[in-house]
Amino acid sequence: ISTLFATSPMQSVKAETTDTNSVTTAEWTRQMAQNFVRTSENTAPEISADFKVVADDLWIWDTWPLRNRDGSLAEINGYKVQFALTASKEYTWSGRHDHAVIRYFISEDGENWEVGGVAYDPEKAYGSRQWAGSAMVDDSGKVTLFYTASGRKENETAQNHFEQRLAKTELYMFEDEGEFTIENTGDHQILAEADGTYYETQDQKTGSIIYSFRDPWFFQDPETGEEYILFEGNTAGYDKELDPSNIGDEEFRATHDVPEGSEDFNGNIGIAKATDKSLDNFELLPPLLEADGVNQQLERPHIVVKDGNYHLFTISHQFTFAPGLDDGIDGLYGFVNDSLRGDYKPMNDNGLVVANPESDPFQAYSWAVLPNENVISFINEFSDNGQDIKGGQFAPTLEINLDGENSEITGVLNEGEIDYPETEEDTTPAWSAESLEDYQ
Numbered sequence: 001i002s003t004l005f006a007t008s009p010m011q012s013v014k015a016e017t018t019d020t021n022s023v024t025t026a027e028w029t030r031q032m033a034q035n036f037v038r039t040s041e042n043t044a045p046e047i048s049a050d051f052k053v054v055a056d057d058l059w060i061w062d063t064w065p066l067r068n069r070d071g072s073l074a075e076i077n078g079y080k081v082q083f084a085l086t087a088s089k090e091y092t093w094s095g096r097h098d099h100a101v102i103r104y105f106i107s108e109d110g111e112n113w114e115v116g117g118v119a120y121d122p123e124k125a126y127g128s129r130q131w132a133g134s135a136m137v138d139d140s141g142k143v144t145l146f147y148t149a150s151g152r153k154e155n156e157t158a159q160n161h162f163e164q165r166l167a168k169t170e171l172y173m174f175e176d177e178g179e180f181t182i183e184n185t186g187d188h189q190i191l192a193e194a195d196g197t198y199y200e201t202q203d204q205k206t207g208s209i210i211y212s213f214r215d216p217w218f219f220q221d222p223e224t225g226e227e228y229i230l231f232e233g234n235t236a237g238y239d240k241e242l243d244p245s246n247i248g249d250e251e252f253r254a255t256h257d258v259p260e261g262s263e264d265f266n267g268n269i270g271i272a273k274a275t276d277k278s279l280d281n282f283e284l285l286p287p288l289l290e291a292d293g294v295n296q297q298l299e300r301p302h303i304v305v306k307d308g309n310y311h312l313f314t315i316s317h318q319f320t321f322a323p324g325l326d327d328g329i330d331g332l333y334g335f336v337n338d339s340l341r342g343d344y345k346p347m348n349d350n351g352l353v354v355a356n357p358e359s360d361p362f363q364a365y366s367w368a369v370l371p372n373e374n375v376i377s378f379i380n381e382f383s384d385n386g387q388d389i390k391g392g393q394f395a396p397t398l399e400i401n402l403d404g405e406n407s408e409i410t411g412v413l414n415e416g417e418i419d420y421p422e423t424e425e426d427t428t429p430a431w432s433a434e435s436l437e438d439y440q
């Protein structure tokens with residue numbers, strides 16, 4: 001989110017942890033986070049001012065398609081489904097974050113999307129509004145929607161307005177008598193809260209940028225079958241001074257100046273492990289990667305595995321880089337490793353994978369790399385003939401080639417278009433309203 005917020009206290013909740021001594025947390029150091037340069041490999045083309053509008057009464061931003069348990073793109077009875085943060089345009093562009101609800105969108109061709117409706121009963125959802133997440137349909141046809149519960153519906157105060165908890169609900173989507181149907185009155189559950197040990201709570205926060213415990217992304221490790229949620233966190237207990245390991249090697253440290261205040265920037269990519277297949281119980285583990293002294297927000301982290309390489313992606317802003325790291329840009333950043341845990345290396349040397357064009361450095365945001373190497377995002381802010389345009393709709397999709405430590409944008413598709421693989425057979429069970437009642 002591109003707004004600065006004041007510190008506000010919240011209660012910390014201690015999470016259960018296991019023996020994590022053998023676990024590596026990768027570092028994105030100040031030495032790595034240098035020399036961000038726009039090139040033809042990483043820079044998206046300018047977005048046209050007559051972009052496609054899917055819903056003219058809604059702001060649309062962070063978006064994620066429904067996926068199968070193994071991360072592949074899912075379809076329900078031939079329908080493609082995406083979820084997105086939305087807010088009525090009666091709210092201002094910057095005020096939308098305070099009114100976010102998750103809506104679903106359906107499409108038969110993966111290009112022309114239709115707004116479905118709110119994906120759950122807003123009365124039952126946790127949070128005064130719901131922020132980004134992910135969605136997975138399992139073999140039984142049950143959809144699990146993971147989301148961020150932001151603030152509190154009841155007893156909300158200025159202090160806990162920016163509290164964030166990881167939550168989920170379950171729902172069913174199916175075709176019934178030729179109509180796409182949703183049964184979404186299910187219960188909601190909080191899955192994890194900042195523990196104050198690995199993950200900073202609001203009352204531990206320093207600095208002026210909003211803290212993070214949000215954006216749960218479901219991930220099944222193809223090597224082990226183990227299941228996780230990745231999320232955006234901040235490192236707890238990190239407000240005094242930088243470790244040399246956050247800065248870089250000895251030679252770099254000898255000449256690199258770390259301005260005061262850098263210690264307030266402590267973004268990380270958090271991870272919690274599902275302790276059973278119900279996905280009701282998760283255990284917080286030490287972060288997968290941290291950017292202490294480097295960047296405050298590693299947003300919407302997610303993994304795409306290709307050729308045995310685990311590509312770990314996150315989005316970040318120019319203004320969330322720590323002081324002295326002045327050439328950071330609003331972009332998609334990537335890291336690569338040969339397994340889920342380990343010493344991830346930044347892709348393309350410093351991590352930059354997708355940048356907006358220099359002429360419109362904030363034109364798109366919230367990129368998500370899909371397993372088919374399509375990169376979706378939303379249209380943010382840009383200028384056209386001196387006119388300031390707020391997008392709030394699906395951005396043109398980028399095609400990218402992931403090649404180990406390197407990446408290259410290879411093409412552009414239409415706004416919101418996803419190149420779904422041809423499915424030979426639809427394996428989604430066809431619920432009917434009656435059979436669903438039996439199941440529940």
Ligand code: FRU
Pocket residue numbers: 001002061062085097100131132133148214215232299300365366
């Ligand atoms: C990224 C983001 C997410 C958050 C949402 C809030 O665009 O900041 O981290 O869930 O926007 O609107």
